[in-house]
Amino acid sequence: MSVNDLIKEGVSLFKSNNFDQAIAKFNQALDEIEDKNSQLEEQNSIQFWLGRCYLEQALKVRDITEAKGLFAQAIEHHQEQLKLAKQLTDEQTGIQKQINAQSWLGHCYVELAMKVKDIREAKDLFAQAVKRYQEELKLAEQLTDEQTRIQQQIYAQHWLGRCYFEQAMKAKDIAKAKDLFAKAVKYHQEELNLTEQLTDEQTRTQEQVNAQFWLGRCYLEQ
Missing domain, CATH: 1.25.40.10 (Tetratricopeptide repeat domain)
Structure with missing residues (x-):
């Protein structure tokens, strides 16, 4: 074989x-x-x-x-x-x-x-x-390839945001948690900004929904 x-x-x-x-x-x-x-x-x-x-x-x-x-x-x-x-x-x-x-x-x-x-x-x-x-x-x-480049940047920004979000959720100190949530927001906002450059409408919409969801989670959990 x-x-x-x-x-x-x-x-x-x-x-x-x-x-x-x-x-x-x-x-x-x-x-x-x-x-x-x-x-x-x-x-x-x-x-x-x-x-x-x-x-x-x-x-x-x-x-x-x-x-x-x-x-x-x-x-x-x-x-x-x-x-x-x-x-x-x-x-x-x-x-x-x-x-x-x-x-x-x-x-x-x-x-x-x-x-x-x-x-x-x-x-x-x-x-x-x-x-x-x-x-x-x-x-x-x-x-x-421009679209592949943008998509991969979106993924990376998303997971950078998730790292700080999940860390904030574990933090016991409120001030530290706020700082971590702020970093998470920064990356998810950059993720959202990048979605505007996607040419495929369905992909763009899906990625925007995802970014907005995690931005919402960040603000909700603070």
Whole structure:
């Protein structure tokens, strides 16, 4: 069975929530690639899906120690995905793949930050997430296709806003929470501003609704 066929089987298992079997299939696909300097896009895809598998497992478990272990594995695979993306020869494809990796690394840190109870630990994790989304934003600005560039910037601004929103929701100090909500508003407002540049009417409307919703949440929760 070819590497791509194994990846397809793994994706099918992932979509059926058979994460352990999917992990085994993706690892099998990775083992089929003897020369790790070849088939970089396939390796990138495998690392992406392995990261997704561990993230989904981490989200489902209640035990925080077990969850942390799964998040760590997810992060490890998405970091490997990022390394591989930087090696791709086509510049724009490489940027897109790096954006994807940074985005999922950000998601890992956000989700873990929301799970942990310790405020200081959560703060550090949110900071890691912000770092990833800021990198995603920088990468998005390098995309040559205008609409794709705007869409990716919208996603990055959205998640930067979410980082500060979720952190504000955890904050016990009112003054600190207000400061965090203000930062969240800033990013969601920028998200909203960017939607004006989308040419597809339906996409623009959907993104505007989403941005307005989160702006509303920010003001409501303060």
